[in-house]
Structure formats: C-alpha cells, structure tokens
Amino acid sequence: MSPLLILSVALQIACAVHVVRTGRPMYWIFILLVGSFIGIAVYFFAEILPNIGSSRTARRAVRGVRDRVDPEHGKRRAARQLEVADTLDNRRRLAEQSMASGDYQQALALYQKSLTGLYKTDPDLMLGVAQAQFALSQPAQARATLDALIAANPNFRSSEGHLLYARAVEATGDIDAALHEYDAVAQDFPGEEGRVRYAQLLKRAGQRAKAAEVFNESIKRTSLAPKYYQRDQRAWVDLAKRELQDLA
Known part of the structure; x- marks a missing residue:
C-alpha cells in the first residue's frame, strides 16, 4: 500500500470521527469516502477552519505560540494603548504585562502611580505593588504593603495574595x-504550591515528620485528582517527591 493511500485513509478516518463527534451532517462521511484528498480538503475548509478562530482552545494555543516567539508582544500592545489613553485600565494592563515580561521596576511604578484618588487603597492594585516588590527582592516592603492592604480592605480575599504574604514573611526571617x-494557605490554596512550600519550610525548621506528612498529602491529593489537575501540578508533585527522598 502506497504512503499516499495510507495518508488518505488516515485523514478520512480522522475527519469522519470529527463529523460524528461534532454532530456534523452525515453526508460529509460520504463526501470524505468518495472524494479522498479533495473531500478532505473541502471538509477542512468548510467545517474545520471557520471554527478554529472561535475555539477557546485554539485561541489559547495560538497565544501560547505567539508568546513564545514574541514574548514582548503583549507588553508593546499595552504600551501603545497607554500612549493613546492614560487610563487606569490601560495602566493596569501594562503593569500586568510588565510583570509577565520580568520588568518588575516598571510594573511597580505603574501600580504605584495608579494608587490615587478613589483607588488609593484598591486591593488589586495594592496586591500588584506587593507582587512587584517581592519580585524585586523587597520582601519587607511587600509584607508592609500586604498588611496595609488588609487593614484597608478587611474583607478582601485572594489565595495568591495569601501565598505571597506567607512567602514575604518567610523571606524576612520570621519563621x-x-x-x-x-x-x-495550605488549607485552601487551589493547587499544590502552597502545601509544598509549607512542607519545605517545615523541613528547614527541623519539623521533618510534619514536613513528610504534608509532602505525602500533596502527592496523595494529586493522585486522586482529575488528569488535568495532575498535569497542571506535576512540577510541584515532582518537587514533593524529591523532597521526600531527601528526608528519607
């Protein structure tokens, strides 16, 4: 059997499966079987290609590729928007892009500039300031900013902010x-980072049995979770396993 024929059959089967799974009209299967490569091309351009742009997964994949090829794309776009209109939203957007690209100093300046008027104690902006400060190796300042955030916004809740606070307190030496x-944090953080970081600090503090318990809890929780969660948390679980081996 020639390679072209094998390829044709494989593509016909793949497209036929797509027809069934997505509820397309069944006449497409007849067109695919009769038309070979022509039928496959017609089906692709008529049914698959128009939907790629509206697919959330496809858009996410395209953004991922673009960000790897051009990591500064989002930052440049946000900077142009800020040049056109110096608004709070545009300033916040550029600050977020600056954080993502590693320009923490610019992010800090933008967040601090936004903390004025009605937004002087905005919790999201204050959290952005603390994140930039911590990224700039200023844990004491980050801790103070987060203390001020909670004082001004006692009902504000953020798992990322709570984890950042724990890390800032640790970095200042207040074990x-x-x-x-x-x-x-370990009780309600939506991922394994909080538990693994907690266990690491327990280990450094000499509480080895408790550290092993928390590492094992993280590994067990992940093993019982859905596959997508296991994929997302693999790096933290692998770290927990290495830490357990070191404890042993």
Whole structure:
C-alpha cells in the first residue's frame, strides 16, 4: 500500500470521527469516502477552519505560540494603548504585562502611580505593588504593603495574595509567623504550591515528620485528582517527591 493511500485513509478516518463527534451532517462521511484528498480538503475548509478562530482552545494555543516567539508582544500592545489613553485600565494592563515580561521596576511604578484618588487603597492594585516588590527582592516592603492592604480592605480575599504574604514573611526571617501563614494557605490554596512550600519550610525548621506528612498529602491529593489537575501540578508533585527522598 502506497504512503499516499495510507495518508488518505488516515485523514478520512480522522475527519469522519470529527463529523460524528461534532454532530456534523452525515453526508460529509460520504463526501470524505468518495472524494479522498479533495473531500478532505473541502471538509477542512468548510467545517474545520471557520471554527478554529472561535475555539477557546485554539485561541489559547495560538497565544501560547505567539508568546513564545514574541514574548514582548503583549507588553508593546499595552504600551501603545497607554500612549493613546492614560487610563487606569490601560495602566493596569501594562503593569500586568510588565510583570509577565520580568520588568518588575516598571510594573511597580505603574501600580504605584495608579494608587490615587478613589483607588488609593484598591486591593488589586495594592496586591500588584506587593507582587512587584517581592519580585524585586523587597520582601519587607511587600509584607508592609500586604498588611496595609488588609487593614484597608478587611474583607478582601485572594489565595495568591495569601501565598505571597506567607512567602514575604518567610523571606524576612520570621519563621514562626511564616509557618502559621503557610498552614492557613495550605488549607485552601487551589493547587499544590502552597502545601509544598509549607512542607519545605517545615523541613528547614527541623519539623521533618510534619514536613513528610504534608509532602505525602500533596502527592496523595494529586493522585486522586482529575488528569488535568495532575498535569497542571506535576512540577510541584515532582518537587514533593524529591523532597521526600531527601528526608528519607
């Protein structure tokens, strides 16, 4: 059997499966079987290509490729928008893009500039300031910013912000307070990072049995979770396994 024929059959089967799974009219299967490569091309351009742009998965994949090829694309676009209109939303957008690209100093300046008037104690902006400060190796300042955030917004809740606070407290050398914060973070953080970081600090603090318990909990929780969660958390679970081996 020639390679072209094998390719044709494989593509016909793939397209036929797509017809059935997506509820397309069944006459497409007849066209695919009779038309070979022509039928496959017609089906692709008529039924698959128009939907690629509207697919969330496809858009996410395209953005991922674009970001790898041109990581500064989002930042440049946000900077142009800010040049056109110096609004809070545009400033915030550029600050987020600056954080993502590693330009923490610019992100910090943009967030701080936005903390004025009605938004002087905006919790999301204050959290952005703390994130930039921590990224700039300023944990004491980040901790102070987060303390001020909670004082001004006592009902504000953010799992990312709570984890950042625990990390900032740890980085300032306040181990007991950091353990307390990590313990709280580990209870409700939507991922394994909080638990693994908590166990790492327990290990450094000499609480090896408790550290092993938390590492094992993280590994077990992930093994019982759906596949997508296991994929997303693989790096943290692998780290937990390595830490357990070191404890042993």
